[in-house]
Every structure is written in structure tokens, then in C-alpha cells.
Amino acid sequence: MHPETQELISRLRNYAENRHPFVWNTENSGELNCWNLLLSEGFVQTTDLNQAIATWKGIARRGMPTDPKEYPGYKYASSRRERKGDSWSPYLQSEQNQYYNAY
Known part of the structure; x- marks a missing residue:
């Protein structure tokens, strides 16, 4: 063999x-x-169609998956118009560095 x-x-x-x-x-x-x-x-769950559509509409309206009113303090990357050059806010830049440089 x-x-x-x-x-x-x-x-x-x-x-x-x-x-x-x-x-x-x-x-x-x-x-x-x-x-x-x-x-x-348990990898997927069935959901109510109307709830899924309402969630998708909310994402389209806000431009982000979470509602800032529901999660205050949650930070996204600033829009390209708000950025100076290609840099992010210092907070988000440090978070990105910690995430990708952690071993």
C-alpha cells in the first residue's frame, strides 16, 4: 500500500x-x-418577509446596517467627503491597526 x-x-x-x-x-x-x-x-434562520424588507429599507435609507439611535457611540468610517486625504479618524485608524496587527 x-x-x-x-x-x-x-x-x-x-x-x-x-x-x-x-x-x-x-x-x-x-x-x-x-x-x-x-x-x-442553526447556521441560518427563517424570518418574516416583511421584517426583512423593512430592515433592507432601513439600510438603504441610513446607508449603514445599524441604526445610530439604537446603538449610540457605534462608529463607522467617515464618508469620503468628510475625510482629509485617504486617512480615517484617529480612533478608527487605531482600531484598524489593533485589529490587523494583533497576533
Whole structure:
């Protein structure tokens, strides 16, 4: 047997030993497909269509996903008109540096 094959079998065996078997109950969860799997694992949620449309309209009206009245103090990057050159506000620049330079 090739060493690559042995390594692959070893990995698969290790994976099988450390995982619980996958069981799908069609009576409770419906047909097994990608959408139902995402729903059952909690990766997506169904929502009310009117609520989703109202949220999208709010984003289009405000130009940002969160309402500043609801989250006071939450800062976005200033608009290009408000910037001097290509720099952000000092606060946002420091936040960006901390986020991307953290190890």
C-alpha cells in the first residue's frame, strides 16, 4: 500500500473515532438537503418577509446596517467627503491597526 493511502486511511480512521455518527430524522427535519441541514444546525434562520424588507429599507435609507439611535457611540468610517486625504479618524485608524496587527 502506498504511504499516501496509509496516511489517508489513518486520518479517516482518526476522524471516525473522534466524531459522533451523523443521523438525520426525515420526520422531524424533512428531506436531507443543504438548506434543511443549515437550518437544523442553526447556521441560518427563517424570518418574516416583511421584517426583512423593512430592515433592507432601513439600510438603504441610513446607508449603514445599524441604526445610530439604537446603538449610540457605534462608529463607522467617515464618508469620503468628510475625510482629509485617504486617512480615517484617529480612533478608527487605531482600531484598524489593533485589529490587523494583533497576533
